[in-house]
Amino acid sequence: MLSVHNLLVFYENALGLNDFSMEVQPGMIVGVIGSNSAGKTTLLNTLSGLILDIQLKERRKGGERITVVGQVLFEGRDISQDPPYIRARNGIVLCRERHPVFPDSTVVENLRISGYLRQRADIRKGMDLAFDLFPNLARWKRRKAGFLSGGEQQMLAIAMAMMVGPRLLLLDEPLLGLSPAMQSQLVQAIKDIRRQTGVTLVIAEQFARPLLPMLDFTYVIENGMLTLTGTGPELIENPEIKSAYFGV
Ligand SMILES: Nc1ncnc2c1ncn2[C@@H]1O[C@H](COP(=O)(O)OP(=O)(O)O)[C@@H](O)[C@H]1O
Ligand SMILES: [Mg+2]
Numbered sequence: 001m002l003s004v005h006n007l008l009v010f011y012e013n014a015l016g017l018n019d020f021s022m023e024v025q026p027g028m029i030v031g032v033i034g035s036n037s038a039g040k041t042t043l044l045n046t047l048s049g050l051i052l053d054i055q056l057k058e059r060r061k062g063g064e065r066i067t068v069v070g071q072v073l074f075e076g077r078d079i080s081q082d083p084p085y086i087r088a089r090n091g092i093v094l095c096r097e098r099h100p101v102f103p104d105s106t107v108v109e110n111l112r113i114s115g116y117l118r119q120r121a122d123i124r125k126g127m128d129l130a131f132d133l134f135p136n137l138a139r140w141k142r143r144k145a146g147f148l149s150g151g152e153q154q155m156l157a158i159a160m161a162m163m164v165g166p167r168l169l170l171l172d173e174p175l176l177g178l179s180p181a182m183q184s185q186l187v188q189a190i191k192d193i194r195r196q197t198g199v200t201l202v203i204a205e206q207f208a209r210p211l212l213p214m215l216d217f218t219y220v221i222e223n224g225m226l227t228l229t230g231t232g233p234e235l236i237e238n239p240e241i242k243s244a245y246f247g248v
Pocket of ligand 2: 040041042097172173
């Protein structure tokens, strides 16, 4: 479904990604694990096309020069130059790290805003799915999003991404800052997303322990470079991974 070939992202003073390649098959849940500054966000921004916007913004204000080299193929087609809105329309949707919600709008309004490009029937279906996946959101339909807890806002952000109708959903640190209880709810919801919709997922996470059991394949990156690959369960048993990411 997605192939990434020899990606290199260079931020004038820092290397974001160095010769990174990956493959994602349809229906898989693929993990990208790495410590802080490893290059996870850079990768997801490059897959979603957001990096092109950031690059343009920097160029306009005369800021740093961002260089992107390499290929991103989606269903066999090179999309490296497609802007993010085209990629979203084609089914690649990113839920950014600490993705903001509209705090003064209700849960339902937030979902409706995200589905604005879709048919009415799809919006209805999307809402049903969101409330099915996230019972907390169903409880707070008419509540302003700004009054939700951090975990509930994260759930809303993911539900909003689902409203766009992704075929490939990119999640940047979905577990970040959540309580263990919230984390396990979110892990369950991610499993349900795959089971109910068949959406393909790429999930970037630093403390990925709760995710590993369900990862079909995992890429470990350090300083923008691929250091290790394997299925989630294989990595759980890997001593280097244990010491680096689980603190044991
Ligand atoms: N807009 C930017 N300008 C300059 N350097 C950046 C920018 N974004 C990321 N970087 C650098 O690129 C590297 C990878 O960052 P990032 O992709 O955010 O890592 P992660 O998401 O794994 O924490 C880091 O060294 C970071 O400082
Ligand atoms: Mg990041």
